[in-house]
Structures are given as structure tokens and as C-alpha cells.
Amino acid sequence: MRTTVREHLSWILERVGVLPAEEVSLREAHGLTLAADVRARFSLPLWDNSAMDGYAVRAADVAGANADSPVALRIVGEVLAGSASDPHLGHGDAVRIMTGAPVPSAADAVIPVENTRGDRDDGSWATDSVLVQAAVAAGVNVRRRGEDIAEGSVLATAGELLGAARLAALAAAGVERVLVRTVPCVAVVVTGSELRGLGESLERGQIPESNSVLITGLLRECGIQTTEVHHSSDEAVSLADLLRELGERFDAVITTGGIGPGTHDVVRIALEAEPEVLATRVAVRPAKLQCAGRLSGGAFLFALSGNPVSAAVSFELFVRPALLAMQGRGEVRRITVPAVAAADWRGAEGVLQVLPVVVRSQAGPDGEAVLSCAPAVNPRGISHAVGGHGAANGYALVDADRGDVVTGETVPVILVAP
């Protein structure tokens, strides 16, 4: 029986290891993986503060206020956002207060300015006394210290991807620097004597080289800038030398092409000298041929098929999770979402089918939004279909024992659009 996707991924994840951690500023941390839990240095909010522009009051003083019988309060001060002042309020007093300003210790509620009348007829803010036209309960319009986050609590956990919202939370809670995992340095090597650079003229049998565009783009979509791209000659000896050299300088090396049983499949031949690299057949279509492991130079190698869609699917199933694991990411697998098949298609008998699909949001029977998916390529020949694959924003996962897919059935889909 052939290796399953799960088994092969486990084999890789057991071997990739985790890269070292380094401390960076919050601004440098976006898109990186946190290496250690971070606690809030401050409570959020930091102080009891006003949610409204208005008047800080003692709720008991305005208990009976309404539009017909407003309650007059004496204005004893003003607090703006950023002000350190804490004016005292006695019975019948009010303090002008702006949104975000610390609520005076002696006040317990804020009346929005809209519920008051000033001491002049022009509707402006009161200066000496204010007429309050609505009662307010204690605590209303006061954002309490610590109601969002308590000081000392864990605000971010090791293994998470640091996005904009989390970094803003850390900044607000007084965190300046965080420990993050190093991003892997990755080199890409394409092989194939039929390949020509973009814009070069093509003789019969030659094609534009597109896998380096694919792989560097997929790497960028998981936060990795490729620093070197090589086009190797179809000669196993020089390729073995190149892999040995790259293996010493990079954390990971990704090759495409040359892993089949053909006479000139140079990657397969060059890797025969690498004892920790495993070539295997996985029960999946496309991406059946898999080859991965640690090069003697030290880098982790992923030798992907030259077929562009096989390379993309291999990247999604094995390379992306491995590169995330190297960064200590807690969750390396994508979530699947259910989508309704918008067409019939043939499954891949006996193996998992990973079909590039176009996923759309459409109205369900009760007007609710549901996802639909339609094949982006012909399911009979997926691995070479670089053109149709360009439209795909997801992959439908059709289990080995499921058989064909019928219009209207629900299929699990992973969304891969950047």
C-alpha cells in the first residue's frame, strides 16, 4: 500500500526541526511567528476612561433628570484625553470630559453632551453650569480599567502568526519587543533543458519556464522572500554539486522537475547520493511523486515534480506546512470549508484527489451565502494544466474511497488565494 498524504507529511514534520529565535521590535514582527508567550505589561484600558464626549457626574445626582425637569450641575473642571488631572466632584458637581480621558475618581458615570443643555442658548458646551436632561446609571459610558485585558495575562502565545491586530494589542499593552522565529532562507532550483526564460524565442519542444514564478510566489504568500533562483543544467553531477553547496547556505532548497523514472531525470539521479532524502509515491493525485529530506549540507530539500500543478499541490500539501513548522507555527495545516459542487466530476480512484477549483460565494436555498466550487482544470489531466490552474482559488479534497462527485454534493475545500 502507498504512503498517505498524512503519513508523508508526518515523516517530513518529524525531521524539519525549528529554526532559532531572535528578538525584534513590533514593527519588524508583522508576519513572523511568535517564539514565546507574551504577557500584557498594562491593563487595557489603562485607566477608567470616558467612552463619550460629555460630563463626568455622580449618577445619584442626576437620578430624576429628564427633558422636562433637567438637573443643573456646577462645572468644576475639564479633563481631556492625555490629562493627568483628577478634579474633585462634590454633590451637584460635573466635569467636562472628552472620549478617552481618565474619569475623575469621584465620578461614576458620563452623560453624553447630546443629553445636556449648556448655560448659553447657542448650544455650545457649558462653562459654569450644565442642565442634564437624562438620568444615567452608575458605570454608564465609563470604560473600566482592565475590562478588556488584565495586566499580566497572556496576550499572545508561542507559535502564533503575528498579524496587525495582535501587534496592535501588544503595543497597547506596553510590549516593545518580541521573540520570533527566524524565517527560513530558501533557494529554488529549476531543472529541464526544454525551459526558456521569459521572452526568449521558442523552438519546437521548448516552453517558457514558469515554475520559478510559481514557487517564489507561493513562498512569498507564506512570508518568505526567495534570495536565489538557479536554473540547473540537466547534468546530474553538476546538480549534485549545486545541491551540496546550496545545502550549506540555506535552510531549505526547493527543486522542480527531474524526479520521474526518465533517463534524464537528473534530480532523482543526483539525490541517490543523499542518504537522508526519501523518494516515495504518495496516494494522491496530482503530486504522487514525492521526494524530501535533509541534504548532507544541512538544508531540508523538497524535490517537486516539474509538472506545474503537481508542484503547486506538493507545495500546498507538504512544503508550506514544513516551512511553517520550521518557524515553530502551532497550526501548520489549513482549515477546510464545505463547498457545494457546481459540476459533476470524476474522482481519482483509490487515491486522494486534490482538484484545483474556483470557489465562489453564492445564495443558498434560503438566500444565505454558501460556497460553491467548480473544477478549474479537467480532472482527467490535472498535473500539467498550468493555464486552468491560474484561475483556482482553492483545492477540493476528494477522499480515495468517495468515488465521483455529483453536482450539489458538499466537498471539503481548502482556500489558497493570497
Ligand SMILES: Nc1nc2c(c(=O)[nH]1)N[C@H]1C(S)=C(S)[C@@H](COP(=O)(O)OP(=O)(O)OC[C@H]3O[C@@H](n4cnc5c(N)ncnc54)[C@H](O)[C@@H]3O)O[C@H]1N2
Ligand atoms: N514511466 C513513468 N512516467 C512518469 C511517471 C511514472 O510514474 N512513471 N510519473 C509521472 C508523474 S506523476 C509526474 S509528476 C512526472 C514527474 O516528472 P518530473 O518531476 O521528472 O518532471 P519533468 O519531467 O522534468 O517535467 C514534467 C513536465 O513539467 C514541465 N516542466 C518542468 N519544469 C518546468 C518549469 N520550471 N516550468 C514549466 N514547466 C516545467 C516539463 O516540461 C514537463 O512537461 O512524471 C510522470 N511520468
Ligand code: MOO
Ligand atoms: O507526481 Mo505526478 O503529480 O502525480 O503528476
